[in-house]
Amino acid sequence: MADTFALKVVTPERVFFEGDVEMLEFNTTEGEIGIFRNHVPMTVIVAPGVMVMTLPEGEKKAALHAGFVEILQDRVTVLAELIEWPDEIDLDRAESAGQRARERIAARGDDVDLDRAEAALKRSIARIQALK
Amino acid sequence: MASMRDIKRRKSSIESTQQITKAMKLVATVKLQRAKQRAERSKYYFNAVYDTVTSILARAGGVEHPWLQAGREGKKAVIMITSNKGLAGGYNSNITKMITRNPDFTKDNTTIYAIGKKGKDACVRAGYPIMKDYSEAIEEPAYQDGMKITKELLAAFEAGEIAEIWLAYTFFKNTVSHVPTLMKLLPVDMEAAKQNEDEEESAAKPEKREADAPMNFEPEDEEALNLIIPKYISSLIYGALISAQASENGARMQAMDNATNNASEMIDHLALLYNRARQGKITTELTEIIAGADAIS
Numbered sequence: 001m002a003d004t005f006a007l008k009v010v011t012p013e014r015v016f017f018e019g020d021v022e023m024l025e026f027n028t029t030e031g032e033i034g035i036f037r038n039h040v041p042m043t044v045i046v047a048p049g050v051m052v053m054t055l056p057e058g059e060k061k062a063a064l065h066a067g068f069v070e071i072l073q074d075r076v077t078v079l080a081e082l083i084e085w086p087d088e089i090d091l092d093r094a095e096s097a098g099q100r101a102r103e104r105i106a107a108r109g110d111d112v113d114l115d116r117a118e119a120a121l122k123r124s125i126a127r128i129q130a131l132k
Numbered sequence: 133m134a135s136m137r138d139i140k141r142r143k144s145s146i147e148s149t150q151q152i153t154k155a156m157k158l159v160a161t162v163k164l165q166r167a168k169q170r171a172e173r174s175k176y177y178f179n180a181v182y183d184t185v186t187s188i189l190a191r192a193g194g195v196e197h198p199w200l201q202a203g204r205e206g207k208k209a210v211i212m213i214t215s216n217k218g219l220a221g222g223y224n225s226n227i228t229k230m231i232t233r234n235p236d237f238t239k240d241n242t243t244i245y246a247i248g249k250k251g252k253d254a255c256v257r258a259g260y261p262i263m264k265d266y267s268e269a270i271e272e273p274a275y276q277d278g279m280k281i282t283k284e285l286l287a288a289f290e291a292g293e294i295a296e297i298w299l300a301y302t303f304f305k306n307t308v309s310h311v312p313t314l315m316k317l318l319p320v321d322m323e324a325a326k327q328n329e330d331e332e333e334s335a336a337k338p339e340k341r342e343a344d345a346p347m348n349f350e351p352e353d354e355e356a357l358n359l360i361i362p363k364y365i366s367s368l369i370y371g372a373l374i375s376a377q378a379s380e381n382g383a384r385m386q387a388m389d390n391a392t393n394n395a396s397e398m399i400d401h402l403a404l405l406y407n408r409a410r411q412g413k414i415t416t417e418l419t420e421i422i423a424g425a426d427a428i429s
Contacts, residue, residue: 010177012275012370013170029359030350042348043184045359068360070184079180081275081363 003037006075007053009062009083016062016083023054024076026064035071042071046080048122050129061086063130065123089127098124136409143402150395156219157388160381164307167378170273171304178371185364188349188356189320197354199289199361200320206295208242209263209285211317211369213301213376214251216267220380221387226312227300228254234314243294245285247373263288273377278370282362289318297365301372302379308386310379317365 004020025034027049051064067080101121105114189200210231214224228251231237231244243263246252248270252262264284269277288294297318303311349356 008176010180012174012177012278012367014173015176028350029355040348042350043188043356044350045356066363068184068363070180077180079177079184079363081279081366 004056005035005037005073007078008075009078009080011067011080011083016078016080017053017060019055021053021055024051025054026051026069026078028069035076038073039071039076041073044069044071046078048119048126050126051078051083061130063089063123063126065126084127084130086130089131091128091131094124094127094131098128136406136413139402139406139409143399143406146395146398146402150392150399153388153391153395157385157392160385160388164378164381164385167374167381168304168307171374171378174371174374178367181364181367185360188360197357199318199357206292208237208296208298209245209288209294210237210242210298210300211245211247211281211285211372212251212255213270213299213372214246214248214254215376215380216249216270218250219387220384221390223302223310223380223383223387224248224250224254227251227302228258230300230312230314231255232258232260245281247281248376269373270377270380273370273373275366275370277373278366278368279362281369282366286318286362286365299368299372301376302383304375304378304382307382310382315368317368320361 004022007017007019007021007024008015009017023034023036025032027033027047028044029047030044032049033044046064046067046069048065049063051062053060053062063084063086064078064080065082065084067078067082070077070079098121101117101124104117105121108114212227212231214227218224231242232255239259239261243261244252244255245264245266246255246262247266249267252265252267255262266277266281269281285294285297289297296316298314299317300312300314303313305311351359
């Protein structure tokens with residue numbers, strides 16, 4: 001059995017997850033990252049995407065949208081501004097939000113806030129992937 | 133001496149006021165419990181954010197960054213967190229006084245971002261310009277509110293409209309002690325951040341997290357600052373909202389408790405006056421009857 005490390009996922013409003021995991025994967029601003037026990041201490045910034053927690057009894061997914069992660073050798077703290085379990089996600093809403101964002105980006109009008117549309121699109125993609 | 137009827141009327145009026153203050157105290161107590169729980173749940177997040185930011189700042193000495201440079205010319209923005217409703221003792225006036233009686237914050241160099249109607253109204257009366265009003269945020273503080281306010285303030289800061297950002301709120305120390313607090317958010321005062329760390333640790337952090345191996349940052353420090361400082365400020369604003377909400381209900385609970393006690397005192401006093409008046413009346417009547425009986429015999 002692989003070594004585990006203590007993972008704590010907290011948001012300003014609640015403790016989202018607390019427990020031992022074998023591996024943690026998520027997106028950072030610098031690219032995807034996978035963490036095992038005894039990782040080099042590091043602080044990274046989250047980019048929207050799916051966070052996969054590999055527990056001894058199986059995988060758990062969540063849609064992680066923003067925040068940062070503090071990685072220490074035997075424990076990892078995810079400081080999430082916005083994170084959702086798959087069962088908290090409304091697929092229809094995510095899809096229609098993604099559709100709207102795509103249209104806004106395609107239109108590229110002067111009144112379109114491109115950064116915002118892109119962020120909305122990324123959020124919707126992360127949500128849809130977390131459900132799969 | 134007031135007549136018996138007047139005293140009786142006054143007493144029953146105070147009794148009904150007392151019932152209202154008693155009910156308000158109970159409501160405030162329940163709300164306080166909820167706000168306290170919320171503060172408890174979010175504590176870990178803030179401590180972790182705070183630790184990360186201070187550790188970056190400690191290493192980022194000499195970094196040229198607009199968010200870290202003090203001494204710019206321009207207006208001071210004050211985020212003033214008060215309540216939408218009154219009857220909370222000195223809660224609201226303590227916060228407004230902190231600004232309006234402060235020689236550093238004059239009407240000309242200050243602009244107010246109000247959260248809470250009472251503070252806003254007081255500032256309007258004192259002649260301070262109100263930039264924005266986020267009063268609905270204090271009813272049900274959400275982290276999104278903190279993010280929204282941060283975004284607008286940072287935009288104004290970068291556009292040069294404001295040079296400093298301050299936060300005025302009531303720190304919830306415990307149920308009976310609420311401290312009006314004024315803190316500077318931007319530019320980040322690096323020396324003060326380091327000094328405050330020790331104080332806030334003892335106040336807000338029961339378990340100190342031990343330092344492990346040296347921390348790496350990805351992306352590099354400066355970029356990390358760009359991304360983390362808005363999160364840091366959002367979480368400070370959200371933390372202040374929660375703390376202020378707890379303080380508000382604590383203050384209201386105390387104010388209403390005092391009001392209930394004062395009402396009890398007044399009722400006791402009036403009961404005494406009423407009984408005296410009644411006794412006086414009986415005595416007068418008796419004297420009259422006896423005098424009348426004497427006159428006949």
